[in-house]
Amino acid sequence: MNKLITKPIVLFGPSGSGKSTLLAKLFDEFPGQFSFVVSHTTRQPRQGEQHGAAYYFVTKDEFTKMIQNQEFIEHAEFSGNHYGTSIKAVEDVEKLGKICILDIEINGVRQVKRSRLNPRFLYISPPSLDVLKQRLLSRGTETEESLKKRLDTAVVEQEFANTPNAFDSKIINLDLDTAYKQFKEFIFGDC
């Protein structure tokens, strides 16, 4: 196997910019070649969620110990629950010979940049905030409040993306076929 293409890939971009859509196409076209990393969380499992598949479910104490032992590449708290990506979880994906994809938000990206992981960063940008708003509306997943929150966050994410060395490559997701072609070029291209 070509070692170079096993370098992990960090995907980031505003909610609604198309990350899941592009990943779904990729996983569909290349089954078994890519994998998400299994994260750790302190939240309770939902029905059907398996330990080690959806997440590694751990207690708050276990999570805190992992932070102290510097086992996480990035971690964060959302709605009172902790979530983190461990170095070991990334290594587990690599051991399986799969390309590891991390789909994370910008605070995670900042932490990854300070970690010993040396991934490639890809920024998925919407063509404009107006188009982003339309796509989030047509996805039908948002309340008025969550839409506003996502759009406000998108402004911060775009500002972050405009800082030097924020990403290795950027895709403006206007036409999906074109964006997907660029996505594959990045993934399979030179590191």
Ligand SMILES: Nc1ncnc2c1ncn2[C@@H]1O[C@H](COP(=O)(O)OP(=O)(O)OP(=O)(O)O)[C@@H](O)[C@H]1O
């Ligand atoms: N190029 C495109 N043209 C038109 N619609 C698109 C395009 N790319 C994605 N979409 C649509 O935009 C919506 C948002 O895309 P998607 O859910 O993939 O975004 P996301 O970045 O994964 O968001 P989140 O971070 O919230 O998971 C979806 O309804 C998707 O079908």
